[in-house]
Amino acid sequence: MSDSKDFLLGVYDDEDVLLKAVGKIRNAGIKIHEVYSPFPVHGLDDELGYKKSRLPIAAFMFGMLGTTLALTMQIWMLGIDWPMIIGGKNHVALPDFVPVTFELTVLLAAFGMVGTFLVSSDLKPWKDPKLLDIRITDDKHILAIDLGKNKAVEASEIGNVLKDSGAVEVNDKKVEE
Amino acid sequence: MQVTSSVRKPLITGGKTVHDVTEDICRQVEAKPSKLWLMAFGISVVTLAIGFLAVAATLWEGIGMWGLNKTVGWAWDITNFVWWVGIGHAGTLISAVLLLFRQKWRMAINRASEAMTIFAVICAAMFPVLHMGRPWLGAYWALPLPNTFGSLWVNFNSPLLWDVFAISTYFSVSLVFWYLGLVPDFATIRDRASGMRKKIYGALSLGWDGAAKTWSRYESVSLILAGLATPLVLSVHTIVSFDFATSVIPGWHTTIFPPYFVAGAIFSGFAMVLTLMIVTRQVFKLHDYITIEHIEMMNIVITVTGSIVGIAYITEFFIAWYSGVPAEQYAFFNRMFGPYWWAYWSMMTCNVISPQLFWSKKIRTSISATFIISIIVNIGMWFERFVIIVTSLHRDYLPSSWAMFYPTIYDMGVYLFTFGLFFTLFFLFAKFFPVINMAEVKSIVKSSSEKTA
Numbered sequence: 001m002s003d004s005k006d007f008l009l010g011v012y013d014d015e016d017v018l019l020k021a022v023g024k025i026r027n028a029g030i031k032i033h034e035v036y037s038p039f040p041v042h043g044l045d046d047e048l049g050y051k052k053s054r055l056p057i058a059a060f061m062f063g064m065l066g067t068t069l070a071l072t073m074q075i076w077m078l079g080i081d082w083p084m085i086i087g088g089k090n091h092v093a094l095p096d097f098v099p100v101t102f103e104l105t106v107l108l109a110a111f112g113m114v115g116t117f118l119v120s121s122d123l124k125p126w127k128d129p130k131l132l133d134i135r136i137t138d139d140k141h142i143l144a145i146d147l148g149k150n151k152a153v154e155a156s157e158i159g160n161v162l163k164d165s166g167a168v169e170v171n172d173k174k175v176e177e
Numbered sequence: 178m179q180v181t182s183s184v185r186k187p188l189i190t191g192g193k194t195v196h197d198v199t200e201d202i203c204r205q206v207e208a209k210p211s212k213l214w215l216m217a218f219g220i221s222v223v224t225l226a227i228g229f230l231a232v233a234a235t236l237w238e239g240i241g242m243w244g245l246n247k248t249v250g251w252a253w254d255i256t257n258f259v260w261w262v263g264i265g266h267a268g269t270l271i272s273a274v275l276l277l278f279r280q281k282w283r284m285a286i287n288r289a290s291e292a293m294t295i296f297a298v299i300c301a302a303m304f305p306v307l308h309m310g311r312p313w314l315g316a317y318w319a320l321p322l323p324n325t326f327g328s329l330w331v332n333f334n335s336p337l338l339w340d341v342f343a344i345s346t347y348f349s350v351s352l353v354f355w356y357l358g359l360v361p362d363f364a365t366i367r368d369r370a371s372g373m374r375k376k377i378y379g380a381l382s383l384g385w386d387g388a389a390k391t392w393s394r395y396e397s398v399s400l401i402l403a404g405l406a407t408p409l410v411l412s413v414h415t416i417v418s419f420d421f422a423t424s425v426i427p428g429w430h431t432t433i434f435p436p437y438f439v440a441g442a443i444f445s446g447f448a449m450v451l452t453l454m455i456v457t458r459q460v461f462k463l464h465d466y467i468t469i470e471h472i473e474m475m476n477i478v479i480t481v482t483g484s485i486v487g488i489a490y491i492t493e494f495f496i497a498w499y500s501g502v503p504a505e506q507y508a509f510f511n512r513m514f515g516p517y518w519w520a521y522w523s524m525m526t527c528n529v530i531s532p533q534l535f536w537s538k539k540i541r542t543s544i545s546a547t548f549i550i551s552i553i554v555n556i557g558m559w560f561e562r563f564v565i566i567v568t569s570l571h572r573d574y575l576p577s578s579w580a581m582f583y584p585t586i587y588d589m590g591v592y593l594f595t596f597g598l599f600f601t602l603f604f605l606f607a608k609f610f611p612v613i614n615m616a617e618v619k620s621i622v623k624s625s626s627e628k629t630a
Contacts, residue, residue, distance in 0.1 A: 038365070039617065040396050044392070052397075059405070084329070086334045087334060099412070103343050109405055123384055130386075134368050137387060138369075139195035
């Protein structure tokens, strides 16, 4: 069974107009499905009411994991499993373990965070993005409204709000699920 | 809200629109390779092939093919290694440190300089790997593998091992940073392409759709990655300098090495970025994106870091004299007036004097002067490493073992090989990848573009 979604797309060509438009549309009681942009628009996530990303927390956790792993590895290898006197130093010469610990902290934090990002944003080589408008990756910002979730407001009314907020075009788009 | 400054000069000239950015950058990727590109790429591949003969000879016969002797056990190989790693510092510095400082001029040059970083680190890695003699038998010994594997645990007290961790971390984190920046641009190319090309760039773009939610996460990932990469950049050359500083060789055993090496690395990295960007700008006609303003900014960084390097040289001398240690004093006297005086004075002229020319606005805004000085700086930085390594080793504590170092054709060949490798990779990148970060540049079109009303 094929299910289809009806979208109304507001096309914007200026990021500042878009930013103001998002507030106006939300104030009119219309739910915005998502905004697609060719480049990051600062403040757009706040306007859309998105929560702050928790990725930095993920990075911190992965970093801590790296620190722990690195210290455990070095202390266990040189201090417990096979202690040797190297240059008259202690078996566990902590200052000497700082560089490797630092590097592994950074390595795990970076890879862990980027991995989490790819998974949480569902980015993968075999994904077909099904763009609502091909100009998203060129020069247009597309504000998508899912008509199925905005039954309370007439579609033509939504179209008018989009136009009033500065959209240069308003298009219909049916997406097969 | 974008704030338009009336004080700052525009970073994009020619009154470009957002769509123009897409067109101008994608054109290089989509068009058939130009004659100029084919020629440059051909020369690089030929250089790579000629250099490979020396690499093959080294692998077949062993590193006895190089000019090393019992006294001078490190010479061209480690000089080249440190030189390439140093060059590999500018990319991540530009993209990470300048991102943290919100320097918008980084946007036009970060992509290519990150690519340069990655290729330079690959070239650098060639030397320690070849220095192992038979890397296929021993390269894995640098990893912490169990004793039953055939050797003891690795020695975590050794700076050489720290290097393994530092450089591989730096390489992989830089690669991830670079790739993440490429994803939205691959999506742009994907949406303009068809057929096989669409499939390839589609896979590379990881199904990017430009959703605000993804951009929001993307921005926070970039910021944290920049925060992680900044101490990482500083740590890499610090740890490379530990290879020398933790030894007891006069001329190496100094605490000034870490900051001095880091400044030198940024210095040479920016010089190499300039050399490459000036050529790329000319070949791909990117004058509106890489403006004189960008070149001037980079030249200022070169002057600052070049001056730090100059102060470091002088401090090193002063401390050698002030320490009262005869071996230390001799090492520095020998650098200046010994048999390698020419290398020392080349280094001084290229690194300390030439960047000071940029105090003149006329010189630092001249493309040809910048191009020449950027090459001179890199020659100087090569001599710096040569001076540090060879002059400190060639006269050790025992005068009977004093020796000179003479490079063989194989030393030169392996160096040539890394040049071939570097430029082959760079030209492939310049042809098939977007050389300028389109998404970032588009975000400043409104605020930093030249208005042509």
